Amino acid sequence: MKPIYTTLFFLSLILLIGCQDPSKEKITKVITSHENVTIICNPSKGNNLFSSWGTFPNKEESIRRIFMEVSLGHPDSIDIAHWDYMDPIRIGRIGGTKGDTLDLEIGKMLTPYGSNFKKDWRWRWRIDVTDLASILRDSVEITYNHTGYEGANVGWDLNISFDLELGDPIAEQLSYRKLYDGGFSYGNPEKPISASLTPKTITREKGSEFGRLRILHTGHGMDKPKGCSEFCSRWREVLVDDNVIDHRDMWKECADNNLYPQGGTWIFDRAYWCPGDLQAPDVIDFPITKDTHTIDFEMEPYTAEENIQAYESISAILFQYGQPAKANDVSLEQILVPNNAPELNRYNPANVEPKIIIKNLGRDVLNSLTVTYKTKGFEEKTFEWTGELEFYEEAIIVLPGTIDYAFGENQFNVQLEKPNGKVDQWPQDNTKTSVFTSPNEMPNKVVITYQSNNAPEDNTVRIIDTNNKLIYEKTPANTLKNTLYKDTLNLNLGGYRMTLDDTANNGLEFWFNPKQGFGYLQISDIDGRVLHRFESDCGIGEQFDFTVNENPKIDRNVEQSLIKLYPRRIRKNTELLVQLEEFSDGEIQILKDGALQKTIPFKKVKDKTFDIDMSSFEDGRYVIELFVNGESKLKQRISKQNK
Template identity: 25%
Template structure:
């Protein structure tokens, strides 16, 4: 009997332990896979169902991971994974509107197989949490006419209290509507709707809209149009249906015309949701009318009027704001090895994070602490500003020494503290951690070898470059370059962190297969002429290479020497500086000023000096960035950057 009682007690304790584990704590994540490595083999719908987590839980955030990959098509297949097609993830909850949750455009990915490449697109779908229960249906809509892609769709349910509890989502407009066709005007599909505002909480119109087709005017894929939102017959806003940043796509390069801007979308990118809050425009608990008026347009040739918009506008209602004070660290942009931040990484200078206010009180101050885990101290940056609820800002943090002298990568961590000088009511969105790779190292003497193509912007070539230090000072550059010309710019750099920034005014790089221009090139060479780095010219609008110039850490004596030199005012408006030198002993000193290409523009010898204050007059020297070199008797050189503006 006693033995049975002991067994019963053990079973009860085990059951309690399992029960405690089943009740996940805030921050715990439940993952549900909807599609797994699904090969896209036909145009149209791919339907399935999925079992959702148990009802009754609150989720701080629900994230959709849409992982696109490739598979080899059968021999002889044309255009395998080669085109930019519309794909949509659609939720089909029982007894409810069918709702489009996300829209992603496939990239031109002919080379993905040989590159063994996939891409994980992440979309916040927290609004749909009340409908992600039970065993709902899901539809993947593939509007492609060739095959070769695979798709995995997964939902991550992150437990905790959301900024606002989502209540409901309903369609207002949903469908594919002709544009510019007199027999089927788009306004017939966008009539005024009679709706009712919730008595509490918030309400917003959230839309996924993308333009397609190509009539003689390029509509609607390649024409810039807009719509107006009317509430109770009153104009409230005008929204452009255009993406003007396709040449800055994180998924690049691609094997097609990825750089061309389009009707509110880009190849290989998530279609951005248009969010229009309605609370200040409606009365709680009262009916209102909502109307969208599309820009007037009629195709000149009705026979070829192929323009259309894929349109999904949803009315999203949410509960009251749950926290008064909540500073959220939304994302670490750099340092970060995640593929969605490839253009910004790797870095060696100042980190970049996105800060968002998710409290009802305006956020005016917060401390942001950050570090490389396991290396060096924690730094703190005190941010000040003014963010209303839901608003965010990009914060550039001061440089971190453990990033500037890093050759192995590691884990970077940042967190917020003391928002508005008080306690944060929601600690679960305060901290983020990323993995990162190190930036490359280059020697202090390099040559930027650039051959321009023949693409012109006015008199000059479209492509230019600058090298800037961590303070944002330009230390070398090649701008207003002649076309079809080779330049070898010798650059000397002191130890530190730098960024080589390329820009192309045509947003098609200096070497792109679809450009009518000739092919350019750019390489970084060492002093012996060996190639250290080759820049891929298919970068679209811009490209940044962050790099380190290594050097020994300054000893206490050397640090004292560094502090012995001061030059002011800097920048100087007229080229005149005050030179203040205070050395530990009397000695001969050589002064030299060189430009960004290492050419001497001024020199002077100072015999037997220890402490001196003199005028350094660079009369007639053109505005720009220069380097002052102070060479001491033992060969030590002190450097200061001079700016004439």
């Protein structure tokens, strides 16, 4: 006979599970508007609309957060596109085909230079669009406007979806109003931007506590003398009742882009955008304290002298809200480290210092917080955070200590508790889990191979351990240009971080600067097997965390071949260095806009430098792709110009 206490235990457990408050569980929905849509340019117009409908919850269902996710991939039927175009994403009609047309911009997608990307390439971006929650209801038309002048034989595979978190709104939205929307001439003495960005008077809604400006803003064009607006830094001010509430430099560093390397000038800083970027909006809150307020945008005064074509693409929507619904409400926005997400590749994998992003969604200033974190299967750790976060402000928290892991795939869990020492009034967004792969394992004896380029004064190579102790360093002071260095290290057991830093933000190689030459950096075992190879075209540099074990599990998937195409900005000739593990057959293809121009076959090659003569080719941009035994080993863009 089964003991009665066992039966009672399981009965109690069932009742406990069954009686849990369902409101404590996060409820989510995913709405897809565009799924595997092949988008191409319309060169006769310079833009091409791709519209599709999404069915969102009705107005009776409460929505707490909405995030828009956009992904681009290599199309199945055509080649991938090459150019960095600004593609607006807008809400078109609402309520069906006969409904109202709103034409509200909700995102700006800046396409990457795609010529280097292979058939299996795909990337995703994600931004917060919660402020549009009152509009994203029932049937909504989402329009993706692919701009540019490329031919119909190249394009992208597009997906757009919306991740919804259902539940109490952070604050009640009372109204919205479009303030500015368009391309505004900049630096044109006959059409000053101040004449277009005129002040707007707003009227307070009943119960309104604060206003929120949601701004999407990029600069384009190439005038003289400053290269505005794409390549010139200029400031923008937002004023309320003639008082500046926001001043910022409309400029963005691009050499730290997570999507790298790209085919074009991806490292060049730009006018508040970078190639391969879904722009996150500027969100600026201000108190509404009287019946009317005046809002004004001002740009840094500037007058172009030649090639007057600069413009500022600006959309700004004003939302009015009641007071935030909760006093103490914090959200765990993202686990940055450790995390396998491709867009976080600049930080991962890592041995130390987990990183998270938190956001204060409560009306009280957030001054303290308890963070508990652990890798599944390991001991839980606790960190007491203190700081000062106003409503809707974010902070990156670096958690102390090493990251626990088993070899292979792991789960990392984080939970937020006790904002300001009190119970979080919306705990459903206080936990997250990330999946991460443990850092590579290495033997204790390794060889560091460093081929410097023609500008070694820009580069530093370092190895530190988890206690931040310097183990190895190659600085500009002890490095000659265009020189091969090989150093053998005997490392103790434990974790390490190896970094390549570039103060010029152009890596060991960048096609636009052929005089820079090219270099490379790799770690090998004493038998010559490559254990890790750094990307030479890496902008600001790279970091690589690894661990030394007595019996390391070596990654056998590391590419052993050394393949370099240099130079990639040419008048007549370029060279392709091919060093393979064994004698192999293959071919070199030269393409232009996806069309094959020339094939160079080869047989039984192991170590050879191919001289590729392109003197008979017309000027333009080409792609050179190397196939070895049918597998694509290299795909890079080159620019041929006789001038």
